[in-house]
Amino acid sequence: MKKLTIAVLVLVLILHTASVFAEIKKIDGLSPRNIQINHAGLNPSAEEMIAQGISPTTGRKLSRIKCPDTFTGTAVTGQYQPFMVQISNANNGVGNPENGELYATAPVNGSYADVVYEACQLRDGGQSRMSMIFSDTIPDYVGFVRSTRATHPRIRQEWNALFCTSGYTDADVPDEWRALGVKNPASKNRNEKDPGIVYVGDAGENKPWKKYVRRLKGIKDANNELFLLKDLLENVVPEDHVPANHTWKFTDEIPVNGDRGEIIYVTFGSKYDTDSRLEYDEDENGYIRYVAVKNHMDMPYRESALIGAENVDEKTSTGLIARKVRAKDHIPGNTLIFNNVIVQGITMKWRGGARPDPVLTGTGNADYFMGGKHIAGVWERPDYDSRTVFYGEDGNEIELQRGRTLIILMGYNNSGTDVSYE
Template identity: 35%
Template sequence: MKRRIFALLTLMVMLLTFAASAETEIDRTGDRKIDLQEVTENTVPEGISPTTGLELSTYTVPEGFTGMALTGRYLPMMVQVGNDEGGLEWRAPWGLNYADVVYELPLYKYGATRFTGVFNDIVPDSVGFVRSARVGNVWLWKEWGAGFAFYGQQETPGSDVVEEFKKLGHYATNDPILFSGMVGKNKAWYKYYTAREGLKNPYNVDANLSGMYSLIPEDYVAPNHTFKFADEPLTGDAATEVLIQWTNEDELYGAKLLYNADQNVYERYVRVSGKRYEPWVELDNKEKITFTNVIIQFIDLTWNRGMVNAPIVEMVGEGNADFFMNGQHAGGYWKRADMDSRTVYYGPDGNEMELQPGKTLVIFFPKDSTEERHIIYQ
């Protein structure tokens, strides 16, 4: 009898363990039957960051840096940051750990991605390595109205960054809030791009965002992009591990997000081979770049003229979205009405999703289904 009871107890433990660790693959296109409610512009109390929901007085701003925590001015800065070879070792980013929001966008068909960082609370004097822009970055920039640093751009007809800026009433190399690196010494911001010693080209381009910030006219006002923040932790199903698989062709762009309960953040790990992952860290201090909120935004993705490096990423539209916070998951929705609107994220109840105060990672992930492409959590 005792043996039978012990066997039953063992079986129960095994079943509970299996249930707790069961993998769930996200349905990217299924109808979630969410009734979207009307939303308005958000506000935050004085002294609270509109991009992180954190108290600005708690920051220590390093010498040479700037940002809302120092000046009190809401003025986001945006920069293109490379993710070549998974952003490991000497290709690791620097300064990106100060970003309030980091976007990851598709770059190549085989799975390579690139980051766009948005800085507001603290704007550093050194960020890199800076890379070129694609049209999706232009459309993303439009909703922020941020100062934008990028080093080069695609100019292929159909995915021409210069033309997209023109359509929006701006000029890529002659605009008070655009800081292209492909300009001559006559531009005031030219001196704020430098080559970092010891790193190979093109993985060595450094941007002094703080310097560029100082060039933006004092009367310029960026559009309101305040997130809605929660007072309570997210309640959903357990999600302490999130697997992001873009393709099987290049493992270095697969990633795993692991929840660190002690710090209430998700740490990002890059797949280097098989099931082996290495932590994604900042180049200088080797500290992990972490996020309190992770948003998966499912988008339509096409390729201009079938080119492998000319992504057309849906920025205006709508679709499913999934949220990961405090070790929990919730399914929701996203919608952006037009170029002049911000992207609104909706929770399962149809109201605007409340984020946890802290930094946010947004991954633009294709809606279309392939055998290689997955997002799985457990």
């Protein structure tokens, strides 16, 4: 018995040592992969999946989705009408610890997003932006809403989703909307009968949705805006708006192919602002995002919960209603857990030397992290009106784990950007 106990301890030590010194592999995001694509058509429509009781965005059973009483969404109404919202990633989504405000600018109600896109916002990698798609559960309010670059209309187009933003670059974005056939959100012809589908906070003084935007006092500008999604959906959204067919394939099986992929290291170029590490949690069958914080241990990516934000304070100079929120009114909420992490290799170009101009059509490499495994594949999108289809190593459309998905748009052609894993 003593010899057996010693043998077991030695085995445990060997396994632990192997885990500690697991090989870190760097993804080659640029070299073409020899994968023959079996071109996919459209999957069953959202309505067909909902009729089967399945979410078209997460593959979850709608009857099992817990939804707060003040929320709406597919799990409540049985209707599919996704919202895409531009969300701040200031200080990597945990707030400003130097001012004692950890999680102060973390995404408000962000844990309810079905799909999250992360894209670099500055050429030096010093800022990224989260684009969150809410569908299964649409919260009463979300934040903190930030501005748009050319990247984001191109993402939104494949969903034809409703879109909330806090502004945009005049040099790029209005032309993007026009090129994609979407009503220019800067148009002065908006009215209650024709509100469109793009809602802009800081340009909303004379728009029909202005009362559904809140600016919070006590938070620095650019990270202080909330949108009341539920009220927008129920009172402003055109009744005849039809989102695109964007359903994915899902499976209940944990991947068996591929190599070990339990930890992912994402490098955009700024340790404390954009770089992150995602670690697989077997109990959750998902990846938890961690970020480095000065004078702290690495912190998990969590949403910000607001206390006392329901009290109306006063109107601002722009006519938007402000509410008092102080640093102590923030408490960390739920941790955001992603059941699928997709690293989509793209070509990132730049306008004026600094503004993102990504190529999101054509083909490129894609790497999938699911169930603690890494699978190499490719993606394809023929034009901006088509959905991006992700293909596995066998050339067939990849089957995702049921749950939330993080899509990281990685411009490997930029120096200093890479993804590695172990």
